[in-house]
Amino acid sequence: xxxxxxxxxxxGFIGSHLTRLFVTKYPDYKIVNLDKLTYAGNLxxxxxxxxxxxxxxxxGDITDMGFIKDLFAKHQFDSVLHCAxxxxxxxxxxxxxxFVNTNVIxxxxxxxxxxxxxxxxMDGKIFYHISTDExxxxxxxxxxxxxxxxxDPRSPYSxxxxxxxxxxxxxxxxxxLPVKLSNCSNNYGPYHFxxxxxxxxxxxxxxxxxxxxxxxxxxxxxxLFVEDHVRAIDVIFHKGEIGETYxxxxxxxxxxxxxxxxxxxxxxxKLNRPAGTNEKLIxxxxxxxxxxxxxxxxxxxxxxxxxxxxxLQFEEGLSRTIDWYLANTEWLQHxxxxxxxxxxxxxxAGR
Ligand code: NAD
Ligand code: TDX
Numbered sequence: 001x002x003x004x005x006x007x008x009x010x011x012g013f014i015g016s017h018l019t020r021l022f023v024t025k026y027p028d029y030k031i032v033n034l035d036k037l038t039y040a041g042n043l044x045x046x047x048x049x050x051x052x053x054x055x056x057x058x059x060g061d062i063t064d065m066g067f068i069k070d071l072f073a074k075h076q077f078d079s080v081l082h083c084a085x086x087x088x089x090x091x092x093x094x095x096x097x098x099f100v101n102t103n104v105i106x107x108x109x110x111x112x113x114x115x116x117x118x119x120x121x122m123d124g125k126i127f128y129h130i131s132t133d134e135x136x137x138x139x140x141x142x143x144x145x146x147x148x149x150x151x152d153p154r155s156p157y158s159x160x161x162x163x164x165x166x167x168x169x170x171x172x173x174x175x176x177l178p179v180k181l182s183n184c185s186n187n188y189g190p191y192h193f194x195x196x197x198x199x200x201x202x203x204x205x206x207x208x209x210x211x212x213x214x215x216x217x218x219x220x221x222x223x224l225f226v227e228d229h230v231r232a233i234d235v236i237f238h239k240g241e242i243g244e245t246y247x248x249x250x251x252x253x254x255x256x257x258x259x260x261x262x263x264x265x266x267x268x269x270k271l272n273r274p275a276g277t278n279e280k281l282i283x284x285x286x287x288x289x290x291x292x293x294x295x296x297x298x299x300x301x302x303x304x305x306x307x308x309x310x311x312l313q314f315e316e317g318l319s320r321t322i323d324w325y326l327a328n329t330e331w332l333q334h335x336x337x338x339x340x341x342x343x344x345x346x347x348x349a350g351r
Contacts (some may be wrong), residue, residue, distance in 0.1 A: 001124070004030045004181065006077045008062055008110065009084030013192050014043035015170040016129070018081060018230040023055045025234070030054050030310055031077055035038065035060045035084065039339060044331055045191045062106035065113065073115045079126040080114055081237065085161070088195050088348055089134075093155035095291055096146065103160035104167070111171045118177070128180045128237055129168040133222070133249065134158035135183060138292035145183075146244050146298045154290055172243050180240050182233060184248040185297045189226035190324040194336060197221075198318075201260055202325045203332055205267045205278050212348055215287035217257030220294040224250035225317040228310045231237075245304070249297025252314045262315070285351040295301045 008217050010033030023031050031136045035041045037059055049055055062216070084106060084122040086092065086099045111127065118125045137152030138147040151184055153162040172178040192199040201211050254262075264278035271278075302308045312320075324333060335348050 002028050002030075003034070003076050003079050004075055005079040005081060006071070006075070006311060007031060007033050007081045007083060007118070009035055009082075009169045011037055011045055011057075012039035012087070013040070013045075013189075014187055014226055014229060015083035016191050017226050018053070018083060019046060020049055020234060021180045021234060022081075023052050023118075025048045026147040027054055030056075030075070032056045032058060032071070032077070034060050034062070034288055038086075040087065040193050040345075042191075042335060044334065063109055065109050066108055067248060068113045069116075072113050075286045077114075077117070077330045078124060079112060079128070079237075081130070081233070082110060082132070083130045086157070089155050089157045090195070090288060091157055091187070092160070092330040094346075096156035096160075099160040100154050100163075101214050104163045106163035108167050111167060111177065113176050115171060115175050120177055122178055124336055125178050126180060126237065126242075127171075127177055128182075128233070129165065129166070130233065131165050131181055131312060132158065132161050132294050133183050133247070133297050135162040135290065136295075139296055140296070143158065144296045144298035145247060146150075147183075147301055148257065154292060167339055173195075174332050178242045180236055180242065182236055182248050183245065183297075184225050184229050184232070185222035185250060185295055187226045187229050188223050189321050191215055191329070191331075192226070192321075194208065194340075195330065195347075196319065197259075198263065199325065201263055203336060205264065205271075205281065206325070206329070206332075208281065209282040210280045211260055211264075211278075212283055212285040212351065213257055214285060214291060217260070218255050219291055220253050220255050220296070221256060222249050222296045223252050223257075223317075225260070225312045225316060225320075226247065226311060228312060231311070232302060232308045235306050236302070246302045247297045247299050248302060248308075249299045250308070250310050250314070251297075251299070253294075253296050254314070262317065263322070266315075266319055270322060270326060283346070
């Protein structure tokens with residue numbers, strides 16, 4: 001079946017990998033990438049596919065109802081892959097309303113326009129909402145998040161994502177909108193904006209700058225290579241059931257401090273620095289407010305029902321990621337010039 005798909009946030013980290021996968025794997029699909037190009041959106045992420053005949057980029061805001069209506073009328077989308085979001089927890093602590101606006105209002109705007117556009121024939125349509133494990137709250141030392149875990153968001157970011165998830169399910173229940181959802185653990189890989197832990201530390205190691213570890217570094221995250229995440233989205237988009245939710249995760253838990261030490265070790269060797277050099281950059285700083293202790297995903301539903309499994313061991317994925325950043329210093333320079341310095345000083349000075 002041919003499809004005309006709207007991908008939102010396709011110029012961001014996960015969105016760019018998703019757009020690349022769909023544009024190259026499905027030449028019969030028409031892909032329209034709608035992105036506002038906030039600080040996190042970057043068309044350099046898509047240089048290799050920007051001229052593909054089945055790809056088009058449109059700059060715009062998902063909260064702009066009139067604009068979204070016109071876009072649907074023009075392209076007659078039969079599917080939406082909704083990635084656009086404000087995605088950084090620390091920014092949500094300083095500016096929660098920006099998160100309500102894009103993550104909640106923006107998602108409801110898309111849902112409303114999709115519902116109105118598809119009202120005469122919902123059959124064959126798909127509204128796929130990409131979400132996070134953070135909606136489930138924080139785990140203690142044991143246990144995993146399953147699809148049945150009660151929502152318990154604890155940061156403005158996760159509260160806004162939880163709200164958007166609820167609206168997606170409400171549109172399915174109330175209007176029969178054909179939706180699918182997935183909740184994924186922490187991603188890492190190429191094109192990751194250096195405000196997030198892994199690319200921030202890679203950038204700082206390259207520049208011999210301190211590596212800021214919040215609190216004691218004992219918080220645990222479950223890391224998944226971004227290409228494995230978008231492969232899971234592909235499987236769920238094509239084979240997952242309408243109205244259902246799938247958890248995606250790496251079964252790959254690391255405390256922040258163990259992860260940063262592994263990064264330091266690999267980068268000592270890649271940068272020809274004596275063993276132990278980079279670890280000296282580790283600096284413990286004031287903890288994140290309301291810092292969730294541990295996230296860990298049970299992805300067995302996705303494995304058992306749709307056959308998806310992560311493909312990469314973490315050490316290998318991390319090594320590939322570091323190599324990408326070392327080979328793409330120009331990309332790193334572009335995204336860290338301008339406003340990045342101001343952001344960095346505001347977030348880390350005096351911490
Ligand atoms: P990102 O911040 O790298 O990219 C977000 C993109 O959305 C950017 O290109 C930005 O320009 C665009 N955008 C923001 N506001 C917009 C608006 N109002 N209108 C149109 N475009 C807008 O984020 P990411 O890390 O790629 O995350 C993508 C999605 O995946 C998000 O929904 C996030 O909640 C979810 N997610 C992320 C992770 C992760 O580890 N990064 C894990 C699980 C789920
Ligand atoms: O400088 C830092 N120092 C530090 O110790 C930063 C930026 C982070 N941290 C800690 C906080 C977290 O425990 O590292 C861990 C990872 O932090 P982030 O990279 O900011 O990710 P996280 O807060 O876990 O959220 C991410 O995963 C889930 C994404 O940003 C979300 O979009 C996704 O939904």
